Amino acid sequence: MIRPDEIKMSAEESGKWGMVIDQDLCTGCQACVAACSMENNVPFVGDAFSPSNGEVDINYGRSLHWIRIERFWEGEYPEVKMTPHQPMMCQQCGEAPCEPVCPAFATVHSEAEQLNLMVYNRCIGTRYCGNNCPYQVRSFNWRDYERPEPLPNQLNPDVTVRRRGVMEKCTFCIQRIHKAQDAAKAEGREVADGEFTTACAQACPANAIVFGRIDNPESLVSQLAHQGHGVKHLEELGTQPHVTYFKGG
Amino acid sequence: MSDNKHKAEHSHEEHLREKHLMLDPLPRGRMNEMVMESMMEPPTWKFWAIIVVLAGIVAYGLVYTWAKVIAEGLYLAGINRPSYWGVFIVNTVFWIGISHAGTFISAILRVFKAEFRRPFTRAAELMTTFGLIQAGMSIFMHIGRVWLGLYWLMPYPNQRMMWPNLHSPLAWDVLAITTYVLGSTMYLFLPLIPDLAMARDRTTGWRKILYKTLALGFRGTEGEWAHLRNAMNIFAFAIIPVMFSVHTIVSWDFAAATRPGWSSTIFGPYFVVGALHSGMGAVIIVLAIIRSTMKHMKYFIRPEHFDAIGKLMLIISMAWAYFFFNDYIVQWYGGDKWTQILLHYHEAGPYGWMWFAMLIVNVAVPWAVLWNQKWRSNPLIVSIVGFLINIGMWFERFIIVPVTLTINRAPFTWQQYEPGAEMPMGIGTMAFFILLYMLSSKLIPLIPVWEVEEGQMAHEFKKFGRETVVSVSELE
Numbered sequence: 001m002i003r004p005d006e007i008k009m010s011a012e013e014s015g016k017w018g019m020v021i022d023q024d025l026c027t028g029c030q031a032c033v034a035a036c037s038m039e040n041n042v043p044f045v046g047d048a049f050s051p052s053n054g055e056v057d058i059n060y061g062r063s064l065h066w067i068r069i070e071r072f073w074e075g076e077y078p079e080v081k082m083t084p085h086q087p088m089m090c091q092q093c094g095e096a097p098c099e100p101v102c103p104a105f106a107t108v109h110s111e112a113e114q115l116n117l118m119v120y121n122r123c124i125g126t127r128y129c130g131n132n133c134p135y136q137v138r139s140f141n142w143r144d145y146e147r148p149e150p151l152p153n154q155l156n157p158d159v160t161v162r163r164r165g166v167m168e169k170c171t172f173c174i175q176r177i178h179k180a181q182d183a184a185k186a187e188g189r190e191v192a193d194g195e196f197t198t199a200c201a202q203a204c205p206a207n208a209i210v211f212g213r214i215d216n217p218e219s220l221v222s223q224l225a226h227q228g229h230g231v232k233h234l235e236e237l238g239t240q241p242h243v244t245y246f247k248g249g
Numbered sequence: 250m251s252d253n254k255h256k257a258e259h260s261h262e263e264h265l266r267e268k269h270l271m272l273d274p275l276p277r278g279r280m281n282e283m284v285m286e287s288m289m290e291p292p293t294w295k296f297w298a299i300i301v302v303l304a305g306i307v308a309y310g311l312v313y314t315w316a317k318v319i320a321e322g323l324y325l326a327g328i329n330r331p332s333y334w335g336v337f338i339v340n341t342v343f344w345i346g347i348s349h350a351g352t353f354i355s356a357i358l359r360v361f362k363a364e365f366r367r368p369f370t371r372a373a374e375l376m377t378t379f380g381l382i383q384a385g386m387s388i389f390m391h392i393g394r395v396w397l398g399l400y401w402l403m404p405y406p407n408q409r410m411m412w413p414n415l416h417s418p419l420a421w422d423v424l425a426i427t428t429y430v431l432g433s434t435m436y437l438f439l440p441l442i443p444d445l446a447m448a449r450d451r452t453t454g455w456r457k458i459l460y461k462t463l464a465l466g467f468r469g470t471e472g473e474w475a476h477l478r479n480a481m482n483i484f485a486f487a488i489i490p491v492m493f494s495v496h497t498i499v500s501w502d503f504a505a506a507t508r509p510g511w512s513s514t515i516f517g518p519y520f521v522v523g524a525l526h527s528g529m530g531a532v533i534i535v536l537a538i539i540r541s542t543m544k545h546m547k548y549f550i551r552p553e554h555f556d557a558i559g560k561l562m563l564i565i566s567m568a569w570a571y572f573f574f575n576d577y578i579v580q581w582y583g584g585d586k587w588t589q590i591l592l593h594y595h596e597a598g599p600y601g602w603m604w605f606a607m608l609i610v611n612v613a614v615p616w617a618v619l620w621n622q623k624w625r626s627n628p629l630i631v632s633i634v635g636f637l638i639n640i641g642m643w644f645e646r647f648i649i650v651p652v653t654l655t656i657n658r659a660p661f662t663w664q665q666y667e668p669g670a671e672m673p674m675g676i677g678t679m680a681f682f683i684l685l686y687m688l689s690s691k692l693i694p695l696i697p698v699w700e701v702e703e704g705q706m707a708h709e710f711k712k713f714g715r716e717t718v719v720s721v722s723e724l725e
Contacts (some may be wrong), residue, residue, distance in 0.1 A: 101419070124397045128418075135659055136330060165322065
């Protein structure tokens with residue numbers, strides 16, 4: 001007999017890369033959003049207009065971000081309280097709801113990196129993954145977005161440029177992971193903690209985002225994540241997210 | 250005295266003859282002639298005018314708008330972040346629902362030997378095939394890269410050993426709907442063979458060549474009939490589980506997801522009953538139109554048939570109400586925060602009027618009208634009820650798909666859905682359906698005349714003492 005808590009334990013160990021976000025440090029400056037868009041060739045929706053509903057796309061739930069800063073109002077006016085800024089990106093679930101529903105295996109789990117990957121070539125755009133993501137962190141390419149000169153010169157050569165009809169989402173900057181691993185392998189060593197980080201963590205002026213190996217008890221991210229007062233979003237769904245949030249500490 | 254009694258007896262028989270097609274036989278040759286005439290009747294200018302209008306709608310909705318969406322992207326439609334699925338999926342479910350009535354009538358009623366089915370099995374089965382074409386197209390309209398859809402979704406052996414993901418309800422859908430299209434087309438074709446042979450013997454020119462090819466050399470020998478009966482029996486029994494599974498699997502697209510309002514265990518039967526609800530309504534509209542526009546159809550399709558389908562509609566409406574209530578009450582009672590917000594949004598949100606309209610036309614209207622035999626025998630009244638039910642069932646799917654998708658566990662992304670290019674494309678599928686139906690009414694015999702003849706041969710009046718009784722003999 002396997003006890004339920006045993007299942008959870010083993011699942012938690014399965015992760016490799018993890019992130020800790022301190023909402024008390026986050027100022028909501030959106031530097032991470034800009035850095036992520038540049039690193040990952042995320043298109044700029046700009047003032048793209050949809051004639052069918054008479055709205056600009058960003059006002060109609062068609063923004064394209066791999067990370068976004070969420071903020072909520074609590075309570076009724078005039079006793080309104082603002083919640084702390086909440087950067088939200090793909091939680092790299094251990095049991096991701098987006099993966100089994102894709103009919104084309106376009107979103108799959110990486111055995112090596114324990115991350116959710118998007119295979120853009122295989123994506124046919126059923127958008128089922130977007131429906132089934134409880135965090136709603138997947139973005140769809142509703143059209144081919146313009147990239148006026150000189151923006152094409154800024155494209156990151158390590159990341160695919162997506163076309164219309166394809167889903168995309170945060171990859172924990174897997175191109176940076178691979179680059180660091182290749183460099184370390186060439187020197188015959190392991191990747192050191194803090195040797196590289198994701199674009200959002202690198203850009204954060206308040207160091208609110210920490211990224212690293214969650215399976216290495218020595219790493220900063222793992223020590224923070226196991227402090228005990230972190231929260232994982234919608235953990236009760238059994239998604240086993242790999243991003244831990246600190247709030248009100 | 251005894252003379253009077255005899256008269257009364259006689260008029261009772263007359264009355265039964267007038268009422269029931271099965272008791273009102275015509276000579277075989279005459280009936281074949283009537284079906285041929287109804288098909289071969291030269292189309293009036295009105296017919297061509299409607300064809301031209303429908304073709305125009307198809308050209309705008311299905312060809313032009315769809316081409317634009319493929320070329321420019323899905324931003325032309327109304328789908329957005331929380332409502333990744335919209336009217337395209339609503340239409341898919343709607344058309345699969347329409348297609349279910351055909352199988353229900355031609356397979357289930359055949360298996361249960363319901364005699365009233367005989368004149369309209371073909372008309373219903375034709376709806377199945379044409380409805381499935383629209384459903385299939387609606388799926389392809391909805392996917393982002395339609396040009397890769399079949400490439401990645403069809404299981405074929407390849408060097409890289411890459412197969413569709415059979416964990417995904419969408420992959421089950423592909424298999425189920427493909428099976429259903431193939432099965433129902435075969436099942437449409439089998440009972441058509443004797444009628445095609447009949448048409449072959451009574452036509453000349455290109456029609457003769459067409460029917461000769463399609464009739465596969467059927468001559469009506471005892472052996473051929475035995476084989477045909479066997480094949481139809483196999484298909485009738487085999488297509489019933491396929492029909493149930495198709496709509497259950499369609500419902501699993503929703504029920505298997507981790508979303509408030511979707512992960513419901515009762516969606517399978519709820520969707521099957523909903524499909525029959527809209528399908529019966531559609532059958533009755535089609536029958537009413539055929540009856541009033543085509544020659545000789547008043548002989549074949551009589552008030553008794555509207556009465557019989559009306560009864561079915563009433564029962565299905567009750568079953569639908571039961572499943573709706575069950576689905577609602579269990580979700581509401583669960584007390585999940587998100588589900589409660591969602592249910593409130595259903596009723597009081599901007600699409601709340603749809604929710605109430607759905608309950609009125611799906612439950613209140615059929616219950617108020619169809620209990621009355623006089624009303625439900627009237628083709629106009631029942632077809633209006635059928636039309637309203639179809640509107641209501643479309644609303645139901647609209648509430649289940651984009652309205653439910655609006656509310657999720659990430660309130661930051663909540664965004665109301667408004668349809669865009671889906672509407673002209675959806676109207677295009679409707680026009681295409683009617684167009685196919687109208688053209689095929691001129692190409693294939695809409696009444697399975699052999700089935701009617703067979704039924705009429707089996708029915709006879711028998712006298713037990715003074716009582717005249719209708720007896721049906723077992724033919725198969």
